[in-house]
Amino acid sequence: MATVTGVQTRERVSAGAAIWSWVTTIDHKRIGVLYFVTSLIYFMVGGFEALLIRLQLATPDGQILDTDTYNQLFTMHGTAMVFMVAMPMAAAFFNFLIPLMIGARDVAFPRLNAFSYWTFLGGSLLMHSSFLFGQAPDGGWFGYANLTSKEYTPGLSIDFWGLGLLVLGVASVAAALNFIITIINLRAPGMTLMRMPVFVWMTFVTSFLIIFAFPAITVALIFLEFDRLFGTNFYEVAEGGDPMLWQHLFWVFGHPEVYILVLPGFGIASEILPTFSRKPIFGYSAMVFAAVAIAFLGFSVWAHHMFTTGMGTIADAAFAGSTMLIAIPTGIKMFNWVATCFGGRIRLTVPMLFALGFLTTFLIGGLTGPMLAAVPLDLHFQDTYFVVGHFHYVLFGGLILALMGGVYYWYPKITGRMMSEKIGKWHFWLMFTFMNLTFFPMHFVGVDGMPRRVGTYAAGMGWDFWNMLISISAFGIALSVLVFLHNLVVSYKKGKPAGNDPWDARTLEWAIPSPPPEHNFDEIPHITHRDQVWYDKYGDGHGSAAELRKTDADADEQADEEHDVHMPNPSYWPLVVSAGLTIAAAGLMIHIAVAVFGVLWTVGAVYAWSLEPASTPSEEH
Amino acid sequence: MRLTGHAPAWRLARMAGLVAIGAVVAAFLAGCGAVDTPQTMLFPRSDNNQAINDLYAPLTWLAVVIFIIVQGLLVYSIFRFRVRDDDDDSIPPQIHGNTRLEIVWTLAPSIVVVIMLILTYQTMAVIEADPPPDALRVRVVGHQWWWEVHYPDHDVVTANEIHIPIDRAVYFELESNDVIHSFWVPRLMGKRDLMPGSTNTIWFTPSEEGLYLGQCAEYCGTAHAQMRFHVVVESETAFNNWLERQREPAVEMTGDAAEGAALFVSRACVTCHTIRGTDAIGTIGPDLTHVARRSYIAGGILENTPGNVRNWIGDSQSLKPGNLMVLPVELSEEDIRLLTAYILALK
Numbered sequence: 001m002a003t004v005t006g007v008q009t010r011e012r013v014s015a016g017a018a019i020w021s022w023v024t025t026i027d028h029k030r031i032g033v034l035y036f037v038t039s040l041i042y043f044m045v046g047g048f049e050a051l052l053i054r055l056q057l058a059t060p061d062g063q064i065l066d067t068d069t070y071n072q073l074f075t076m077h078g079t080a081m082v083f084m085v086a087m088p089m090a091a092a093f094f095n096f097l098i099p100l101m102i103g104a105r106d107v108a109f110p111r112l113n114a115f116s117y118w119t120f121l122g123g124s125l126l127m128h129s130s131f132l133f134g135q136a137p138d139g140g141w142f143g144y145a146n147l148t149s150k151e152y153t154p155g156l157s158i159d160f161w162g163l164g165l166l167v168l169g170v171a172s173v174a175a176a177l178n179f180i181i182t183i184i185n186l187r188a189p190g191m192t193l194m195r196m197p198v199f200v201w202m203t204f205v206t207s208f209l210i211i212f213a214f215p216a217i218t219v220a221l222i223f224l225e226f227d228r229l230f231g232t233n234f235y236e237v238a239e240g241g242d243p244m245l246w247q248h249l250f251w252v253f254g255h256p257e258v259y260i261l262v263l264p265g266f267g268i269a270s271e272i273l274p275t276f277s278r279k280p281i282f283g284y285s286a287m288v289f290a291a292v293a294i295a296f297l298g299f300s301v302w303a304h305h306m307f308t309t310g311m312g313t314i315a316d317a318a319f320a321g322s323t324m325l326i327a328i329p330t331g332i333k334m335f336n337w338v339a340t341c342f343g344g345r346i347r348l349t350v351p352m353l354f355a356l357g358f359l360t361t362f363l364i365g366g367l368t369g370p371m372l373a374a375v376p377l378d379l380h381f382q383d384t385y386f387v388v389g390h391f392h393y394v395l396f397g398g399l400i401l402a403l404m405g406g407v408y409y410w411y412p413k414i415t416g417r418m419m420s421e422k423i424g425k426w427h428f429w430l431m432f433t434f435m436n437l438t439f440f441p442m443h444f445v446g447v448d449g450m451p452r453r454v455g456t457y458a459a460g461m462g463w464d465f466w467n468m469l470i471s472i473s474a475f476g477i478a479l480s481v482l483v484f485l486h487n488l489v490v491s492y493k494k495g496k497p498a499g500n501d502p503w504d505a506r507t508l509e510w511a512i513p514s515p516p517p518e519h520n521f522d523e524i525p526h527i528t529h530r531d532q533v534w535y536d537k538y539g540d541g542h543g544s545a546a547e548l549r550k551t552d553a554d555a556d557e558q559a560d561e562e563h564d565v566h567m568p569n570p571s572y573w574p575l576v577v578s579a580g581l582t583i584a585a586a587g588l589m590i591h592i593a594v595a596v597f598g599v600l601w602t603v604g605a606v607y608a609w610s611l612e613p614a615s616t617p618s619e620e621h
Numbered sequence: 622m623r624l625t626g627h628a629p630a631w632r633l634a635r636m637a638g639l640v641a642i643g644a645v646v647a648a649f650l651a652g653c654g655a656v657d658t659p660q661t662m663l664f665p666r667s668d669n670n671q672a673i674n675d676l677y678a679p680l681t682w683l684a685v686v687i688f689i690i691v692q693g694l695l696v697y698s699i700f701r702f703r704v705r706d707d708d709d710d711s712i713p714p715q716i717h718g719n720t721r722l723e724i725v726w727t728l729a730p731s732i733v734v735v736i737m738l739i740l741t742y743q744t745m746a747v748i749e750a751d752p753p754p755d756a757l758r759v760r761v762v763g764h765q766w767w768w769e770v771h772y773p774d775h776d777v778v779t780a781n782e783i784h785i786p787i788d789r790a791v792y793f794e795l796e797s798n799d800v801i802h803s804f805w806v807p808r809l810m811g812k813r814d815l816m817p818g819s820t821n822t823i824w825f826t827p828s829e830e831g832l833y834l835g836q837c838a839e840y841c842g843t844a845h846a847q848m849r850f851h852v853v854v855e856s857e858t859a860f861n862n863w864l865e866r867q868r869e870p871a872v873e874m875t876g877d878a879a880e881g882a883a884l885f886v887s888r889a890c891v892t893c894h895t896i897r898g899t900d901a902i903g904t905i906g907p908d909l910t911h912v913a914r915r916s917y918i919a920g921g922i923l924e925n926t927p928g929n930v931r932n933w934i935g936d937s938q939s940l941k942p943g944n945l946m947v948l949p950v951e952l953s954e955e956d957i958r959l960l961t962a963y964i965l966a967l968k
Contacts, residue, residue, distance in 0.1 A: 067843050067942045140840045146817060147800040147842055152765075237818040243801060244816065277702070283718040286727075308803060308839075309814045310821035313749045320741055324734045331730030332723070334691060339722070341698040345713050348703065356699065363691055367684040370734070374680055374741040376673040376748055379811020380662040383803060383838040425631040433638025440645055449660030449807040451838045454846035458922075462658025469645075538712055 024570035026110035027518055031117050032096030033414070038121060039089040042080050043481075045128070049077040051478055058471035060459035070455030071138040072157075076128075078141030079161065082261065083168050084124045086395065089403050090264035091116075094179055094203045096414060100509035100516060101197050103188025103525045105567070108181040111609065112174055115574035119171035122582030127164025130157060137161035140453065142254060143224075145235035145246035150228050156589050159228060162221045163585040169214045169221075170581060176210035179203055188508070190527035194288070197507045197531075198281055201288050202267030205295045206260050212299070213256035220249035229588055244309065251302035259298045261395060263291060265362070265402030266333065269355045272409050273337055275505045276352035277344025280531055283336040290329035290336075297326045307378045316375045323373035330366055334359070349503070350424030354405025357432045361397025365390060368443070383453070386446025392439040404431070404484065411488075412502045416514045417495030423487040427480055434476030441466040506534035519567055573609035580605050660834045662807040666854070667825035669748045670810050676744040680737060687733065748811075752824035756790035759783060763795070763802030763815035765841060766848035766944060767907050767920040777867040778895075780907030782915045783835075784853045785827060786860040792824040803839035806852050812838045827854040832916065843943030849921030870898025871910050871967055881963025884956055889949050896967065906946060913967045919944075931961040 013021070022030060053073050056062040065073065095113065099106055107113050130136045135157045139148045148158045183204045187196070196204075223234035224246070233239035235246055274281045281287060303311060303319040337359055346352070368390040372378050381387055404427075411419045445463045457463060501510040511533050512521060529535040584598025657664050665671045702713075760771035761783070770779045785791045795804050797815040804823070805812035813823040837848035855863070874882045885891065886900050893906035901909075912918065915925055919941055923929040935957045937946045952960070 067846070071840075071843065071845075144801055144840070147840070152800050152842060242818060278713055280715055280717050282716065283723050286718070286723050308812050309816060310819075313745060316749075317742060317745060320745075321738055324738055327734050328727065328730045331733075332727055335726035336723070338691065338695045338698060339719075341695065341702065343713055343716060344698075344702050345704050345708065345711075346699055346702045348699070356695070359695055360692060363688060367688055370737055371680050371684060374676060374737065374744075376676050376741065376744040376811065377680065379748075379813070380673065380807060382812060383840075422629065422631065425629075426634060429631055429635040429638050433634075433641060436642045437645060440642070447662055448656070448658045449662060449834075449836070451805075451836055451846075453840040456846045461660055462656060 021570065023575060024114075024572045026106075026114045026568055026571055026574070028095050028099050028106050028110065028113060029414070029516065029518075029520075031113050032092045032094075034117050035088045035092035035095055035120070038117075038124075039085050039092060042084040042124065043089070046077050046080040046085055047478060047481060049073045049080070051474060053077065054471040054474040056455055057457075057467050059468065060457055060461075060464055062456060065455060067455055068138065071453075072136035074453055075137045075140055075143075075161070079127070079137065079165075080124075081395070082141060082257070083165065084120075086261045086399055087172060088120055090206070090261070090399075091120075091175055093199075093264060093268065093403070093406055093410070094175070094206075097410065097509060098179060098182060098200060098203055099186065100413075100512070100520055101200050101507050102183065102186060102191055103508050103521060103527065104182065104186035105520050105524075107178050108185055109178050110568050111571050111574050112178050114571065115577055116171045116175035116178065118575045118578035119174065119581060120168060122578045123164050123167030123169075123171060123585070126167060126582050126586055127160050130160035130164075135160060142250055143246075144250075145224065145243040146237060146241075148224060148228075148246075149235060159225065159589050162225050162228070163588060166218065166221050166225070167582055167585050169218050171578075172210050173214050176207035176214075179207040180211070183207075188525050188527050191532075192527075194285065195527055195530045195532075198270035198284065198287055199264075199267035199507075202263045202270070202291060205291050206263045209256045209260045209263070209295050209298065213253045213260065216249050217253035220246055220253070223249075225588070244306075247306050247309065248302070251305045252299070254305065255302045256295070256298045258391075258394065259294055262362075262398045263294070265358060265399040266291065268402045268406040268409070269337065269358050271505075271507065272351045272355040272405050273340045274531075275409075275503050276347045276349055276355075277341050278347075278504070279340055279344040280506070280534075281336070282339035282342075283332075284530065286332055287336055290332045293329040294326060297322060297329070301326065304373055304378070307375050308382045320373050320375050324370050327366070327370050334363060334366070349408075350419070350421055350428055351405045351409035351503075353425070353428045353432075354401050354408065357428065358398060358401040358405065361393050361401060361432075361435065364440075365393030365395075365397050368393065381446060383451055384446035385442040385450045385452055388452050389439050389442030389446060392435075392442070396435055396439065401431070401435075404428075407484075407488075409503070410509075411491065412495075412498030413509055413514045413516070415492055415495070416498055417491055418498050418502060419491040419495060420487050423483060423490065427483045427487060430480035430483060431477060434473045434480060437473035438470050438477055441470050445470075501533070504537075506531035508532055511536070569613070571609070571612060573605055573612060576605040577602055577609060660807050660836070662811075664808060666808045666829045666831065666833065667810055667827045669825040670808065671828075672744050672747045673811055676740055679740060683733065683737065748825075752792045753790045756792040756824060757785060758792050758794065759785070760794045760796065761804060761815070763797040763799070763804070763837070763841070765799050766837070766844040766941070768804075768848075768850045769798070769907065772864065772867075775864050775868065777864055778908045779867055779911065779915075781850045781921050782853065782917065783850065784855060784860055784863045786857045787827055787830050787854050789857070790824055790826045793822060795821040795823065800841050801839050802837045802841050802848065804835070805838040806833050806835040808833050809852060809854075814839055830854050830856065835921070844920075844941050847920055847922045847941045847944075849917075851917055851921055853916075866914070867911055871896050874963065874966055877959055877962035878966035879963075881959035881961070881966075884959050885963055888952065888956065888960075890960070893946070909964065909967055911967060913965050927961065927965055930964050931957060934960050934964070 022034065025031060052065060053070070056065045056070055127137070133156070135155055137157045137160055139153060139158055139161065143158065143161060147153060183200060226232040227234050227236060233241045235241045235243050237243065270281050270287060301319060301323040303315060304323045307316055372381055372387065372390060408419050408424055445466045448462050450457065450461070450463050498514045500513055508525060511525065525532065580598050580602030583601060584595050587594030587598045663674065665674045758774055760773055762769040768781050770783050771777070793804065795813055795815045797817040800817065802815040803812045804815060809827055810823060810825045813821050815821065831854055833852040833854065835850040835852055837845060841848065882899065891901040891903050893903040895902050895904060895908045895910065897910045913925070917923060918925050918930060919933055919937070922941060923933060933940060935952065937944055
């Protein structure tokens with residue numbers, strides 16, 4: 001067998017060679033691990049920012065942070081959590097799982113995949129380097145024009161933000177194209193679209209959302225940077241520009257972005273719930289079409305973020321209607337998840353707890369959504385803590401809980417070891433309790449008139465108790481994250497060996513060893529059914545558990561045979577191209593010559609990349 | 622739940638967690654409709670705000686009922702179908718779907734959505750209707766980080782404190798001098814943004830006298846959190862008296878106040894502030910002609926007391942960091958004393 005994923009074999013090689021192998025890797029599994037570890041670090045950073053914010057808000061007239069620092073922290077907390085935690089952590093799962101779930105050896109363009117990761121890293125480092133210069137972005141995560149103009153925010157803070165996001169956008173679009181092409185072209189024989197696991201469908205839909213939504217923010221950001229760097233007037237009111245243009249462009253991206261963030265969570269839950277209910281997902285086609293419907297509708301609701309801007313009654317009414325329509329496909333999904341559990345054999349393992357926690361909290365976030373879509377209510381809720389509570393239920397409850405469940409579920413596949421169930425239960429109950437105690441009271445202070453983005457508030461507003469509770473609970477979430485990190489590390493060293501299929505699961509990745517070999521499948525599987533692995537074990541669903549062990553043993557025997565598999569070579573060119581792009585972006589803040597240098601670097605590196613052979617001749621293998 | 626025997630510690634944590642969440646929700650439900658806080662949106666004091674509030678209750682309860690139904694089904698499934706100790710490891714029936722059920726739960730949310738939309742549109746028809754023709758016109762211009770207030774039909778300019786009469790519709794024209802702000806007096810009406818380059822409007826008829834808190838609700842830069850204001854709803858007579866007084870130029874000064882007035886002109890204050898009847902005609906900061914009659918200063922954040930005025934003149938940056946009142950020269954203690962006397966005399 002060729003080398004395994006690498007996580008297991010690192011000890012055998014020198015540190016330098018190990019690092020070099022990670023820098024040049026184009027293996028989707030290793031890139032997945034890189035995405036995961038990087039986004040986990042940003043999760044710590046964003047979480048630390050949140051804790052500072054909560055320290056400041058714990059009491060009225062907080063004195064911990066000065067105003068400017070506070071404004072930087074909530075801006076970077078939001079930006080980092082959306083673009084450097086939620087999206088790349090979902091990308092980590094896409095990377096690791098999609099080829100395994102569709103029976104492929106890798107993604108369609110492995111080097112482009114590496115390029116996506118390094119570009120994401122470059123963009124995120126570029127933006128975070130602003131802290132070193134005391135120029136951290138401070139315009140809010142949706143950076144409304146014209147506050148972001150040179151006139152009202154001089155310095156480089158907005159440029160770090162805008163250029164960083166532009167670089168991140170390149171990474172996202174490249175990755176999305178890669179997954180779309182992978183899913184269309186590399187499915188194993190027999191895996192029709194309607195036999196794909198729901199997670200693959202969600203990745204597919206998310207990727208389309210990314211390639212359609214990111215152009216809008218890219219245009220918005222280019223206008224912004226042209227205004228700031230070259231003196232154009234897209235958002236300059238005095239010159240006839242219009243700040244509303246930014247809001248429309250941003251939210252045409254921004255609302256689909258919500259579904260970009262949350263559909264991967266839907267996908268993860270849709271894998272975990274069937275496995276631990278020992279039933280197939282209920283209403284598979286409805287689940288798929290509901291997600292597609294959400295994606296389409298997601299592009300027609302953007303202006304519900306703008307009800308207070310005075311668009312007029314007709315526009316308000318139309319966007320209220322389209323927004324509420326999304327409740328229908330979302331409701332379908334919710335009922336189908338519950339029906340998946342109904343009548344099953346439910347095992348309350350840690351991944352299942354997180355999936356059920358996701359259903360509960362996402363339901364709450366989903367129910368406050370239509371309240372916000374009711375225009376008259378939104379005139380109050382807009383820009384208050386009610387909204388903050390709402391979207392943290394959707395994003396923490398809907399995405400982070402699902403991602404956590406996904407980590408517990410696939411950790412055995414990735415590392416070959418089980419995560420501790422006992423520590424995991426501590427993790428779940430701490431996180432679930434404290435996230436509710438943090439985010440639910442936000443609705444109360446919102447209704448009581450506390451605006452978001454205020455670093456100080458007067459005593460006697462009726463907010464003191466709730467804010468103290470929220471702040472204490474935020475530290476409870478931090479504690480649960482520490483428990484999680486502890487579990488990650490301890491289980492990596494001491495976890496029980498996982499075997500191929502520790503959960504008695506349903507999809508293809510569980511048919512191969514844990515961790516999977518570099519080439520994934522010794523032989524590309526032939527697909528005859530949805531939930532192929534389950535079918536292989538139990539037939540049409542009336543077999544017994546004993547048959548599982550038999551087929552499992554067969555699979556192990558097969559795996560021992562050596563097969564000659566062509567794998568592409570490692571390459572450092574993706575990293576070099578990404579570095580060039582990042583330098584070009586940074587150069588726009590330093591001197592135009594540096595930017596030109598960065599562009600030339602990028603073009604040169606792309607040229608070198610394209611001359612590099614994808615794989616060495618087969619005799620060398 | 623098996624709590625007998627050796628209950629692992631995480632089970633106790635689970636119990637404690639669920640109890641805590643339950644307590645918070647119970648506290649909310651108990652308090653909801655009873656807690657009257659200064660800036661709450663739940664105790665409306667105008668007709669249009671009452672209309673909004675009448676929408677709040679049904680939509681909230683609808684959400685609560687849906688939550689109980691769906692979550693109830695989920696919790697029931699978890700307890701009913703959990704693997705027991707005596708589980709025979711058998712495979713449950715592999716049900717892939719049920720068309721009839723799926724049609725039911727496509728229709729159910731559709732009906733709920735239609736109900737919510739009808740209620741929403743009904744309320745919109747009320748609050749987005751044209752204001753009555755006799756409505757009082759008030760023009761509010763947002764600045765970083767204070768509010769300029771005009772009564773165009775009465776030739777009055779003031780700042781940060783808006784007086785309106787009870788039981789008469791008031792029609793706000795909202796504009797911005799710099800970036801986007803948002804005008805929000807939660808007890809009187811929902812918010813509306815002040816957009817640079819265009820005019821937004823909002824109207825309501827206040828129904829109870831009082832001093833109401835307002836706050837900028839759109840992030841507008843450094844001192845956004847301290848961009849507050851007040852609305853005084855008063856009787857028709859009191860309002861007319863107030864208007865009368867506001868129209869007049871500043872009163873004549875004597876003693877310390879007169880010296881302060883001279884300093885005001887010589888110490889760059891005039892660059893930004895207007896005091897009608899004097900040489901001060903700056904338009905960058907708030908009009909101070911009758912500032913001593915306002916209840917609050919500094920964009921609604923400080924009570925208008927001699928101590929606060931003095932501190933504000935002496936060191937506004939520590940009270941409201943980032944505010945644009947940056948003095949080109951250091952003021953002496955004596956300067957501050959005289960200027961304070963002047964400001965306090967601007968009745």
